[in-house]
Amino acid sequence: xxxxxxxxxxxxxxxxxxxxxxxxxxxxxxxxxxxxxxxxxxxxxxxxxxxxxxxxxxxxxxxxxxxxxxxxxxxxxxxxxxxxxxxxxxxxxxxxxxxxxxxxxxxxxxxxxxxxxxxxxxxxxxxxxxxxxxxxxxxxxxxxxxxxxxxxxxxxxxxxxxxxxxxxxxxxxxxxxxxxxxxxxxxxxxxxxxxxxxxxxxxxxxxxxxxxxxxxxxxxxxxxxxxxxxxxxxxxxxxxxxxxxxxxxxxxxxxxxxxxx
Amino acid sequence: xxxxxxxxxxxxxxxxxxxxxxxxxxxxxxxxxxxxxxxxxxxxxxxxxxxxxxxxxxxxxxxxxxxxxxxxxxxxxxxxxxxxxxxxxxxxxxxxxxxxxxxxxxxxxxxxxxxxxxxxxxxxxxxxxxxxxxxxxxxxxxxxxxxxxxxxxxxxxxxxxxxxxxxxxxxxxxxxxxxxxxxxxxxxxxxxxxxxxxxxxxxxxxxxxxxxxxxxxxxxxxxxxxxxxxxxxxxxxxxxxxxxxxxxxxxxxxxxxxxxxxxxxxxxxxxxxxxxxxxxxxxxxxxxxxxxxxxxxxxxxxxxxx
Numbered sequence: 001x002x003x004x005x006x007x008x009x010x011x012x013x014x015x016x017x018x019x020x021x022x023x024x025x026x027x028x029x030x031x032x033x034x035x036x037x038x039x040x041x042x043x044x045x046x047x048x049x050x051x052x053x054x055x056x057x058x059x060x061x062x063x064x065x066x067x068x069x070x071x072x073x074x075x076x077x078x079x080x081x082x083x084x085x086x087x088x089x090x091x092x093x094x095x096x097x098x099x100x101x102x103x104x105x106x107x108x109x110x111x112x113x114x115x116x117x118x119x120x121x122x123x124x125x126x127x128x129x130x131x132x133x134x135x136x137x138x139x140x141x142x143x144x145x146x147x148x149x150x151x152x153x154x155x156x157x158x159x160x161x162x163x164x165x166x167x168x169x170x171x172x173x174x175x176x177x178x179x180x181x182x183x184x185x186x187x188x189x190x191x192x193x194x195x196x197x198x199x200x201x202x203x204x205x206x207x208x209x210x211x212x213x214x215x216x217x218x219x220x221x222x223x224x225x226x227x228x229x230x231x232x233x234x235x236x237x238x239x240x241x242x243x244x245x246x247x248x249x250x251x252x253x254x255x256x257x258x259x260x261x
Numbered sequence: 262x263x264x265x266x267x268x269x270x271x272x273x274x275x276x277x278x279x280x281x282x283x284x285x286x287x288x289x290x291x292x293x294x295x296x297x298x299x300x301x302x303x304x305x306x307x308x309x310x311x312x313x314x315x316x317x318x319x320x321x322x323x324x325x326x327x328x329x330x331x332x333x334x335x336x337x338x339x340x341x342x343x344x345x346x347x348x349x350x351x352x353x354x355x356x357x358x359x360x361x362x363x364x365x366x367x368x369x370x371x372x373x374x375x376x377x378x379x380x381x382x383x384x385x386x387x388x389x390x391x392x393x394x395x396x397x398x399x400x401x402x403x404x405x406x407x408x409x410x411x412x413x414x415x416x417x418x419x420x421x422x423x424x425x426x427x428x429x430x431x432x433x434x435x436x437x438x439x440x441x442x443x444x445x446x447x448x449x450x451x452x453x454x455x456x457x458x459x460x461x462x463x464x465x466x467x468x469x470x471x472x473x474x475x476x477x478x479x480x481x482x483x484x485x486x487x488x489x490x491x492x493x494x495x496x497x498x499x500x501x502x503x504x505x506x507x508x509x510x511x512x513x514x515x516x517x518x519x520x521x522x523x524x525x526x527x528x529x530x531x532x533x534x535x536x537x538x539x540x541x542x543x544x545x546x547x548x549x550x551x552x553x554x555x556x557x558x559x560x561x562x563x564x565x566x567x
Contacts (some may be wrong), residue, residue, distance in 0.1 A: 002335055002363060002364035002365055002369075002410055003335075003364050004331035004334075004335055004364050005361060005362060005363075005364045009361060009364075009366075010362060012361070013358050013361035013362050014358065014362075016358065017354065017355060017358025017359075018347075018350070018358075019348070019355070020349070020350060020351070020354065021347075021349055021350070024349050045479055052341050086349065087347075088347070090344065091345060091347070092345045093346060093347050095312050095339070095341050096309075096339075096341065096345075096346075096359070096403075096406065097362065098312055098329075099310050099311060099312065099334055099337070099338075099339045100359065100362035100363055101331035101332070101334040101362075101363060101364060101386075102331070102337040102363075102364075104329060104360040172559060178297075248329065251313045251314055251328070252312065253303075253307050253312050253313050254307055254312065254341050254342065254343070254418070255303075
């Protein structure tokens with residue numbers, strides 16, 4: 001009889017076993033989502049320069065906050081999360097994994113790791129690409145850490161939501177596209193319950209001063225950048241752990257249904 | 262090796278398996294789990310393989326509760342029903358991952374994957390993705406993943422579904438070989454003929470209840486007590502005259518151009534019927550079994566038990 005694999009061996013086996021999936025269709029969609037805004041920005045700026053037009057140096061920062069952070073990051077998480085452990089649940093291949101003597105709680109993170117790394121690599125490329133056009137170079141590291149931290153946290157959250165709710169993608173989309181935009185009118189306590197707040201605390205964004213036309217806008221809550229980064233990674237780690245706990249505790253049969261145990 | 266003590270399983274309000282008690286001793290051998298669709302075979306196998314905990318009672322495999330129990334899971338292999346595999350992956354790499362998840366490492370892992378692939382005859386096609394494999398090939402890989410860690414208990418849920426006759430024979434030979442080497446095999450099917458080719462011991466399930474257990478001969482005798490309806494087409498009067506002389510006849514009714522007889526022990530009467538027709542003793546032009554499906558037999562057995 002073989003000894004049961006350690007949690008680290010389980011993580012390694014799952015990550016390497018499912019790594020080829022990132023080089024298939026969904027993986028390239030993810031890459032395109034990360035790179036497209038930068039590619040388009042670079043193209044527009046190049047054309048403008050060739051025509052001798054003036055280029056707004058703050059434009060790349062707007063692309064970073066308005067397109068990459070608020071739109072592409074959540075969409076990337078919504079695309080990648082269903083390819084995680086949720087995929088095995090839906091395709092009913094999970095029982096084949098559950099009858100192994102491995103650490104079941106490590107499966108969600110193990111299967112998610114290739115997606116975390118793949119998505120992070122493209123996001124880093126994307127932020128570096130934006131830097132070619134403009135933006136404060138002293139904030140580059142902050143922006144890089146912010147997107148990687150947010151990607152880790154958002155993918156973990158959607159993996160957890162996908163295991164807890166049948167329509168996890170829908171709940172995830174509601175969170176990202178209904179809850180997060182309210183950050184502008186949330187009081188400070190609720191602002192801290194958004195990814196946007198932590199990304200902006202790290203990478204800077206809207207002015208702390210509220211303008212006259214922003215009737216409902218609240219003052220921006222301030223979190224120290226190091227704490228914001230810690231919050232993103234800790235929240236992600238918590239979500240991965242909860243997803244593992246949920247899988248470990250939930251009886252999943254051959255039909256994929258939960259039995260009353 | 263396996264013991265169930267009033268173990269039951271519910272899926273919400275639906276009862277998948279009524280409180281069931283039985284034991285399987287240590288050592289090799291094949292046990293067949295027979296029952297029509299919905300009888301509770303998969304429920305029982307899911308309890309034994311640790312996928313689901315019992316809703317009531319107790320399940321012990323190798324002396325321990327199997328649900329999320331690494332000690333038990335390291336000693337058993339499961340081949341689930343259905344054609345479900347991660348289609349985008351290559352079989353050899355996937356098997357490698359499954360081996361690692363079973364605690365195999367390095368050379369032991371490499372040789373286990375090679376051995377399992379050779380055993381199921383897939384060594385030269387394991388580089389294909391599952392999407393490019395035929396159903397039969399995927400079934401072989403499903404068997405290979407269960408053999409990687411050389412389990413002491415091998416559980417197969419409807420393994421013959423969708424296999425061509427040649428693949429069936431190969432699988433039967435493989436399972437017999439494993440059993441001879443000391444592996445305890447539990448295999449479910451809804452077809453008695455399949456199980457009969459494999460095993461010396463049968464558990465009979467119906468509507469979530471364990472109806473009977475015994476050898477193939479004992480189960481056959483039990484099933485033979487159920488009257489089977491046969492339609493004999495030809496000169497009905499002559500056929501009816503022949504039928505009433507048979508001791509197995511339980512009932513008879515006339516139809517236009519045919520006679521429908523209800524007989525016990527059809528395996529005794531059928532050779533005589535064949536012989537009489539061949540010798541021209543009866544003008545038989547067609548023979549149709551009307552209720553030879555397992556469901557009808559189990560319905561009868563349930564009434565019998567009641």
